[in-house]
Amino acid sequence: AQTVTQSQPEMSVQEAETVTLSCTYDTSESNYYLFWYKQPPSRQMILVIRQEAYKQQNATENRFSVNFQKAAKSFSLKISDSQLGDTAMYFCAFMIGGGATNKLIFGTGTLLAVQP
Amino acid sequence: NAGVTQTPKFQVLKTGQSMTLQCAQDMNHEYMSWYRQDPGMGLRLIHYSVGAGITDQGEVPNGYNVSRSTTEDFPLRLLSAAPSQTSVYFCASSRQGSGANVLTFGAGSRLTVL
Numbered sequence A: 001a002q003t004v005t006q007s008q009p010e011m012s013v014q015e016a017e018t019v020t021l022s023c024t025y026d027t028s029e030s031n032y033y034l035f036w037y038k039q040p041p042s043r044q045m046i047l048v049i050r051q052e053a054y055k056q057q058n059a060t061e062n063r064f065s066v067n068f069q070k071a072a073k074s075f076s077l078k079i080s081d082s083q084l085g086d087t088a089m090y091f092c093a094f095m096i097g098g099g100a101t102n103k104l105i106f107g108t109g110t111l112l113a114v115q116p
Numbered sequence B: 001n002a003g004v005t006q007t008p009k010f011q012v013l014k015t016g017q018s019m020t021l022q023c024a025q026d027m028n029h030e031y032m033s034w035y036r037q038d039p040g041m042g043l044r045l046i047h048y049s050v051g052a053g054i055t056d057q058g059e060v061p062n063g064y065n066v067s068r069s070t071t072e073d074f075p076l077r078l079l080s081a082a083p084s085q086t087s088v089y090f091c092a093s094s095r096q097g098s099g100a101n102v103l104t105f106g107a108g109s110r111l112t113v114l
Helices: none
Strands: A003-005 A010-014 A019-021 A024-026 A032-039 A046-052 A064-069 A074-079 A088-096 A104-106 A110-115 B004-007 B010-013 B019-025 B031-037 B043-051 B054-057 B064-066 B076-078 B087-094 B109-113
Touching (some): A003 A104, A046 A074
Antiparallel strands (some): A088 A104, A088 A110, B031 B087, B064 B076
16 A cells, blocks of 8 residues: 655745755555645645656756655655745645556645745 | 536535535546545545546545546535534546546535534
8 A cells, every 4th residue: 555654744934945845655656656735725735746756857846846766755845935825735645657546645744834 | 617616615514414515527537536634634535436437435435425427527425424524525636547647626625514
């Protein structure tokens, strides 16, 4: 069975600074995908970034980037130049590849507060 | 383009009552799913469907029924609500294929069972 672990229940960062959220996962699969979702106070789930396990290059989306360490089964999210709008719950999630199903397995989340 | 629409957004039930959470998507997605979100537990999969007429159980299916008669709709039924089903429910959909299929989520439905 696959598991996703987020060991930081809460984090705080000053506006304009950089913060890294941790995520580790466990799987015996070789084909899979990893995601970070953001959930602001509005409750809407918003995709932040995704990574295909077969790609060695770390994914980036503007101020968001990941550090994907496949051997260590680690998938951390770095937010640069933090903004007040980044305040949200962040979820790391895992999906087995191959397309049989699109089941997402979520971690328990990290609540990020960006301080002015 | 409405995306994934969930109704109602809020609902209060008494123990033993039944209700249906509605989910509709207009993106012609084959895959649809229901999650529940509880404090400290992330989102957990209840049921999912890979196409009309096909449904399967997720991690926490007990107490919930689903059906998929059309591509667009995937209702979640609580036949006899229990306080343990107090939660926020999310419907999500995506294309079905071998790529990194990104799920699109609805806005969520907050259910309280007294």
